[in-house]
Amino acid sequence: MRIGHVNLAQPLILAPMAGITDQYFRLILKRIGGVGLVSMEFISSEALTRGSHRTRHMMQFSEEERPLAIQIYGSDPERMADAAGFVQALGADIVDINMGCPANKVLKGCAGAALMGDPDLARAIVRRVRQSVRIPLTVKFRVGLDDRRANFLELGRICQEEGADAVALHARTARQMFSGRADWERIRLLKETLAIPVSGNGDVETPADAAALFQATGCDAVMIGRAAIKNPWIFRQIAALRAGQQPLEPGLEERRVLILQHFALLREREDERSALHKIRTFTGWYTHGLPNGRTLRQRINGLVSVAEFIDAIEDFFRMVQAA
Template sequence: MLKIGSLCLDSPFVLSPMAGVTDRYFRRIIRDLGGVGLVTMEFISSESLTRGVERTINMMSFALEERPLSIQIYGKDPVRMSDAAQIVEEIGADAIDINMGCPANKVLKGCAGAALMGDLSLARNIVRAVRSRVKIPLTVKFRLGLDDHRVNFLDLGRLCQDEGVNGVAMHARTARQMYSGQADWSLIADLKRTLDIPVLGNGDIREPADFLRMMEQTGCDGVLVGRAAVTNPWIFKQADALRRGELVPRVTLEERRDLIVRHFRLLAESEEEMTAFHKIRTFAGRYTHGLPGGKRLRQKIQSIKSVSDFLLEVEDFFEQVLAEQTLPPPAGAVVPGRPSAARPAEHPHGDGAALCPSLESAGRAE
């Protein structure tokens, strides 16, 4: 169990905030699959929220079934940030997170996100203002620093702890790195050794086994996962099974198809055509990484123009893949599960088509 202030989580695994991804539909899907302790909303601009921008307010709706849920806010003005925090508390979020790690230019130029790592006195003022305004658990998510010459995560971590933050999460890259290179988990271990409050590690979890590996290697209290949750939404459930010493549940193609179709139907029914279309396209690309023929589908959907055609294409795709599975293996094929030069391990036609974790990672290279 992971305890962040007064919040007790059944699992130490957390869905990392991802703009454009961790919306109410995706959070619900992840929550329903299980194994996740806390889900996080896409980041919310404190400016837009406190000015009452309708789109931002809409983004903040959530279902009770998603909880425990954390809402992440960003901004540079302590007063607006604390006003935004109060709204977050009032609408019933279980925790609030301050973004001090976003490396996007748009956010950095507004002196928010990772830019706050370059101005620790402003960072302190923001944390202090938010802390004094809300009672719900408060966390801060940051990176190693702005760049290799300005690595100051230990200072920021101590500052957070001193100001009454209940936990910190660190993506172990600098802002300049964006997503390049590798997350340096050894620095998560440094942070954990330095602080008494819970430390959550983040960066480059790819397989269910990576969750436990990060916890063992760094001593961190919990793990945030972003990108891998989109290519494999079952990753939390699988990692949680590992943590409990149980067998890792395998995911069949039928289950994968049902999840994708359910997600897309939800979007199509609930969102405007353009928004639904845009989201479905983004998710289709990510969801089909690692699937046999996934690349073919991704190319095909480039030219699709409507949500209904999209759904048909996805359903057809799975029908075809499932039909291929039932065919006898071609001459010279090896027994499924054993890698061969003739048929790489990432194309598991024929064996009940379980998508095992190794397939998920192999698929990324597709």
């Protein structure tokens, strides 16, 4: 699968997730393997072009993560074009425009999903961004603001006409936020309508779901968000399934190593407090469904040192293994 000149070894994409798809998580996924493209969490074009130090810090990435897409959001075509230029200068492989975020904070600035309610502005943004960068350009959107205004086909055509190299559809409306089910039929319709590659997104929870999404819609790539947090092996499992092999379930040892590796990555760059804060959340997901996971989560909540955290993890896995 190709997006512009960028070749994806697998048609499998890590969805952008604010607060989740930071450099550490992207590296974890790349090292596990199977993922064809990783996405950074979305970046405000306002903050980026104002020179926000925090924003620029968030945008660090390494060669190991390639190919990497950086997603920007905003409502001003000129600022979006400048932000895209910055993304290109930084060396990202792909710049992605967010037209799907339903969060109020973003909608109030008329960005994210609000752009689906203003196709002329959406067009102006894609056009200006296209003019400002040579790297492949993608757009991620939803079905529409709500079911009455399901204009994803119009939006897809706009993106294509204005030179986007691919689009991704999260098959829910903005009003749905994350409720209900993603309507994959809409992904099929978009794929049927457009000539550029279409990534299908929404509610892929297992490798079998990914196979079903490819099958039902003919989409060019499958994009996965939430399931990858609980199961970062999912891309490797889907790649195995696509190669006709049985997907391997991660064992306890792999989970233990995963948590310690993620923590080690955090500690390389973050101070102790911040590393502990971040790893707590991920440990909750990585131990999801294991016996006594809740006891572990309670224990690590109060911990303030690296050594205590590592002890807690080692104790937990010893206990689960012995059970």
